[in-house]
Amino acid sequence: MQKRILLVEDDETIREMVESYLTMEGFLVTSAVNGEEALQNCLNKPFDLVILDIMIPKLNGLEVLKIIREQASLPIIIMSAKDSDVDKALGLGLGADDYIAKPFSMLEFSARVKAAIRRATKYANQIEEKKDLIEIDNLSIDLINFSVEKSGQQVKLTSKEFAILKLFVTNRNRVFTKQQIYQLIWNDAYYGDENIINVHIRRLREKMEDDPSNPQYIKTLWGIGYKFEG
Known part of the structure; x- marks a missing residue:
């Protein structure tokens, strides 16, 4: 998928040169010539990167940078002819990811x-991966690879046991009735046979809880159902 770049530069010659080069490199480039136009674009459209000149009209680049950074975490490169340590420190201190001084080589x-x-992109992928790995105390539950570890030791679960655990840990503190558990996990109508649910909950507790008779995680709400605390 092509990456989208917002280029904020009021110098027409530089803007056209940079836009042409980045387009040739395969990027989708949107240009803005002042701070207000930059904010209108950035806060209303999805971009993968902002290239931002400091000396632009209406709102200068540092003001634009500050506002964008309050709203979004996308990478921002400051591009400016003002190549002083103070300007670099200001830009990076306000949240810029990089600073390049004019003139520069396009390479x-x-x-x-x-x-x-x-x-x-790497950071975003790491965040996404963390969502698939749930860690609760000494438990590590990998939702992608269908594996569970307790204190570093593999816990062997059946497919139904893992499905119940996944339902619980992705909906922590939510109460599920036995009917709901059966319908969601077995994908079938529930006819009141509680034994199959009770057996699976007991086995889960035996494998995961330090004291299955006094469970820390899988709690029973008598007459209602179960919930996962943690």
Whole structure:
């Protein structure tokens, strides 16, 4: 999928040069010529990267940077002719991911752009992966690989036991009736046979709880059902 870049530059010559080069590199580029236009674009459309000149009209680049950073976590590269340590410190301190001074080579510029997008993509993927790995005290539950560890030791669960556990840990503190559990896990009508649910809950507790008779995680609400605390 093509990455979308917002280019904020009021110098027409530089803007056209950068836009042309990035387009040739396979990026989808949207241009803005002042701070207000930059904010309208950035806060209303999805972008993978913002390239932001400091010296732009209406709102300067540092003001735009501050507002964008309050609303979004996408990578931002400051691009400016003001190549002083103070400007760099201000830009990076306000949340810019990189700073490149004019004039610059397009080869270096393209490398910086690709590196910023690559870092952001890697970070986003790591966050997504963490959502699939749930850690509760000494339990580690991998929802993608259908595996569970307790204190570093593999816990062997049947497919139905894991499905019940997944239902619980992705809906912590929510109460499920036995009917709901049966219909969601077995995908079938429930006719009041509680034994199959009771057996699976007992086995889960035996495998996961330190004291199955006094469970820490899978709690019984008498006359209602079960919930997972943790």
